[in-house]
Amino acid sequence: MRVSIIAIGKARVGPESMLFKNYFERINAWPVTLVEKELRKKIDVNKVATVESELLMKAIPKGAFIVVLDEHGKELPSKGFAQLINELSTLGHREMAFIIGGANGLSPLMLQSADYVLSLGKMTWPHMLVRGLLIEQIYRAQQINMGHPYHRD
Secondary structure (H helix, E strand, O other), rough: OOEEEEEEEEOOOOHHHHHHHHHHHOOOOOOOEEEEOOOOOOOOOHHHHHHHHHHHHHHOOOEEEEEEEEEEEEEEHHHHHHHHHHHHHHOOOEEEEEEEEEEEEHHHHHHHHEEEEEEEEOOOOOOOHHHHHHHHHHHHHHHHHHHOOOOOO
């Protein structure tokens, strides 16, 4: 199964991008791609979430199982997250796309288009840090599904 992380904003050199790279390079169970989208023009602040969501939607691979990250989504323990990925792969899904919105959130249409809405907790995280948290959990899921002791109960 191929995994895409589709996010608003370009990562700059810094601790957040180093964290992402650290775990990204460890994943070998699935090919993972980071797709970054940015607004290139000034628009009304009330339309930012809608326009950014449209950019994200266009980048989703055809037929992908869409997981939107949103604070109102379902919280999963790491083993539950690993099980979700494993089940999707077993069911024959070839693409999985994780969507990370910008500071203004996602449009209702983007949330409705999701196959699954996932929360990394009730706290609000900077969207650049969310990339690092997500990629670590993808790596952890790989390790759990392989029976590796990286994850401890």
